[in-house]
Amino acid sequence: MIKNEVFNHMIKIDEDQCIGCSHCVRVCPTEALRVWNGKATLDDPKCVDCGDCERVCPVKAIVVTEDFTEFRDETYHVALLPSVFWGQFSPDISRRRITNAIIEMGFDEVFEVEESVEFLSQELENYLADKKGEKTISSFCPAIVRLIQTRFPELVSSVAHLKSPVDISALHISRSIKKERGEDAKYQIFYVTPCAAKAAAIKNAHGDEKENPITGSVNMDVFYNKVTQLLQGNEEEEGEDIEDNLSGKSVGWSLRGGEGNHIQGRCLSIDGMNHSIEFLENIDKEEFKDIDFLELKACDQGCAGGILNPQNRFLCVESLKKRAMQNDQKQNPLPDLLLEEKDIQIEEIEEMSVLALDSNPSQALKMMNKTRRMMCYLPGFDCGACGAPTCKSLAEDVAKGNAILSHCVFMQREMEKHHRLSPEHAFNIIESIWGKDRLDKDCNKKGAINDYS
Amino acid sequence: METLKLKYSLKDGDFSNAGNASSNIKKNLKMLGINAAVIKKMVVSIYEAEVNMIAHANGGVIEVFIDEEKIKAILADVGPGIPDIDQAMKKGYTTASEEVRQMGFGAGMGLPNIKKNSDDLKIESVVGEGTTLTITSYYKS
Numbered sequence: 001m002i003k004n005e006v007f008n009h010m011i012k013i014d015e016d017q018c019i020g021c022s023h024c025v026r027v028c029p030t031e032a033l034r035v036w037n038g039k040a041t042l043d044d045p046k047c048v049d050c051g052d053c054e055r056v057c058p059v060k061a062i063v064v065t066e067d068f069t070e071f072r073d074e075t076y077h078v079a080l081l082p083s084v085f086w087g088q089f090s091p092d093i094s095r096r097r098i099t100n101a102i103i104e105m106g107f108d109e110v111f112e113v114e115e116s117v118e119f120l121s122q123e124l125e126n127y128l129a130d131k132k133g134e135k136t137i138s139s140f141c142p143a144i145v146r147l148i149q150t151r152f153p154e155l156v157s158s159v160a161h162l163k164s165p166v167d168i169s170a171l172h173i174s175r176s177i178k179k180e181r182g183e184d185a186k187y188q189i190f191y192v193t194p195c196a197a198k199a200a201a202i203k204n205a206h207g208d209e210k211e212n213p214i215t216g217s218v219n220m221d222v223f224y225n226k227v228t229q230l231l232q233g234n235e236e237e238e239g240e241d242i243e244d245n246l247s248g249k250s251v252g253w254s255l256r257g258g259e260g261n262h263i264q265g266r267c268l269s270i271d272g273m274n275h276s277i278e279f280l281e282n283i284d285k286e287e288f289k290d291i292d293f294l295e296l297k298a299c300d301q302g303c304a305g306g307i308l309n310p311q312n313r314f315l316c317v318e319s320l321k322k323r324a325m326q327n328d329q330k331q332n333p334l335p336d337l338l339l340e341e342k343d344i345q346i347e348e349i350e351e352m353s354v355l356a357l358d359s360n361p362s363q364a365l366k367m368m369n370k371t372r373r374m375m376c377y378l379p380g381f382d383c384g385a386c387g388a389p390t391c392k393s394l395a396e397d398v399a400k401g402n403a404i405l406s407h408c409v410f411m412q413r414e415m416e417k418h419h420r421l422s423p424e425h426a427f428n429i430i431e432s433i434w435g436k437d438r439l440d441k442d443c444n445k446k447g448a449i450n451d452y453s
Numbered sequence: 454m455e456t457l458k459l460k461y462s463l464k465d466g467d468f469s470n471a472g473n474a475s476s477n478i479k480k481n482l483k484m485l486g487i488n489a490a491v492i493k494k495m496v497v498s499i500y501e502a503e504v505n506m507i508a509h510a511n512g513g514v515i516e517v518f519i520d521e522e523k524i525k526a527i528l529a530d531v532g533p534g535i536p537d538i539d540q541a542m543k544k545g546y547t548t549a550s551e552e553v554r555q556m557g558f559g560a561g562m563g564l565p566n567i568k569k570n571s572d573d574l575k576i577e578s579v580v581g582e583g584t585t586l587t588i589t590s591y592y593k594s
């Protein structure tokens with residue numbers, strides 16, 4: 001169930017690192033960030049954990065919280081790995097060698113997320129047949145699902161009410177452990193996540209252990225470093241490599257177009273937050289009338305572009321495409337899954353709009369009109385010197401009472417001209433946004449005389 | 454009562470921009486905090502009227518008045534007018550040209566859909582002068 005009173009976020013700002021440069025503020029597709037007191041601040045309900053802010057941060061101040069609980073002793077530990085993880089390694093390192101390294105870390109079993117893809121894709125095909133004539137949106141990428149819940153609540157019912165491969169595989173794993181080791185068997189399943197959004201989805205599903213047996217997530221960059229360290233001490237073994245069971249088509253499910261590959265009907269595959277938003281805003285247009293399935297992924301190239309992938313996303317895509325070609329003839333690992341149709345359905349995806357300016361419509365109307373009145377004065381440069389990403393977002397902040405019009409540097413000039421603001425006061429405003437002494441000379445900042453980076 | 458006014462001009466035959474006015478109205482309604490299903494119905498009815506102005510009536514002007522309990526859209530064109538409104542309201546009745554049909558319009562479902570998805574629909578039309586639709590929907594019915 002995708003239902004939460006309080007939504008857990010994995011994206012956090014490390015205030016000690018943040019230099020208040022505002023790069024993240026400008027790119028956040030949901031306008032969830034502002035600069036205040038010289039630091040980026042995040043409006044949690046608006047954040048969808050897409051990671052676009054992390055990509056542009058010059059000092060690594062945007063961090064993905066780990067949701068890792070210590071290994072419990074006497075427990076069976078499973079590492080659940082997405083195929084993009086395997087795509088991080090050069091082709092001459094065998095699966096056996098990588099698996100050995102993971103076992104050395106203390107895991108008892110390694111399972112690839114995409115092993116449940118063939119099962120899911122069959123169910124998806126049935127689901128789409130039921131919904132013929134309606135546009136169905138993939139539920140795969142949690143950043144996109146969250147985007148729809150918060151900004152396109154009218155489309156929540158169009159999201160496929162089907163779980164994603166990670167949850168389906170985890171359910172299978174928990175059942176097979178119980179089958180082999182008894183109902184009371186203790187186990188922990190850790191998902192190695194390529195992004196903040198998947199980690200958040202797992203965190204938010206906690207509390208329902210039967211439905212969501214994943215214990216926690218490990219950030220892929222950290223995990224990868226551990227594995228590479230261990231690889232240095234372990235040599236390639238003689239003999240056969242571990243068999244790669246995935247069907248060719250399953251390998252690329254998480255990449256752009258990977259879901260569409262499995263679908264008979266008409267499917268559009270869109271990657272990137274801004275492309276996805278643009279599309280969702282225009283989804284009702286006549287030209288998209290006959291589309292059956294929409295595969296939207298927050299990251300460029302899909303999960304290969306997730307912010308926790310240590311390697312270049314294009315190399316990862318290339319590696320997975322090769323693997324898909326090699327496995328082209330393989331059928332699917334269907335018969336082994338301990339799952340039924342009903343296990344992979346999602347009961348409810350909640351509307352959680354964050355767009356209303358106020359819960360009272362008449363109050364919201366006043367604020368909307370006020371926003372428009374403010375826009376008559378603001379210059380429309382979207383320069384960001386007020387700490388907000390656009391003039392319109394400053395106007396909204398003013399209407400909500402979270403900012404004042406004189407946060408705009410051009411408004412300050414205007415007010416000074418009419419003697420309604422003293423230069424000292426204007427300077428204080430700048431410091432309240434960008435931090436104290438921020439305008440002092442500093443030869444150590446990026447690009448300045450002492451910077452050689 | 455606090456009212457938000459919006460206004461859009463539509464050009465004749467400008468199908469590539471058909472839907473822009475209704476999607477902008479949708480954006481505004483979402484900021485009001487009203488139920489998504491209610492917004493959906495309102496936007497469908499305004500969208501159909503918007504397309505009709507582009508397809509049948511040489512474009513025109515849409516004025517929208519949003520207050521705390523309802524949205525009222527007035528769509529006025531200076532097109533050919535509708536000779537028989539009762540007939541035009543029938544499901545499947547259309548005079549859409551072949552070009553318009555090829556773009557996926559012309560099922561004769563627009564006006565019936567407006568009626569179905571709104572609380573009040575008023576059509577005033579004078580042949581040779583133009584048509585004005587007034588569509589009203591309440592957030593709570």
Ligand SMILES: Nc1ncnc2c1ncn2[C@@H]1O[C@H](COP(=O)(O)OP(=O)(O)OP(=O)(O)O)[C@@H](O)[C@H]1O
Pocket residue numbers: 501505506508509510530532533534535541542546547548549557558559560561562563564565584
């Ligand atoms: N604004 C208008 N001016 C002149 N004629 C109109 C106008 N709106 C509708 N009509 C007439 O009424 C008919 C029915 O309109 P309606 O919207 O129900 O169907 P349609 O536009 O033909 O097809 P659809 O809406 O399903 O694409 C139109 O074919 C046209 O003859």
Ligand code: SF4
Pocket residue numbers: 011027028029030031032033042046047048049050051052053054
């Ligand atoms: S994760 Fe995405 S939505 Fe959240 S603050 Fe960063 S850019 Fe904005």
Ligand code: SF4
Pocket residue numbers: 049050140141142143144194195196197198254297298299302303304305306307
């Ligand atoms: S595309 Fe994949 S990696 Fe990127 S946010 Fe979505 S699930 Fe995460």
Ligand SMILES: [Mg+2]
Pocket residue numbers: 501504505559562563564
């Ligand atoms: Mg019509």
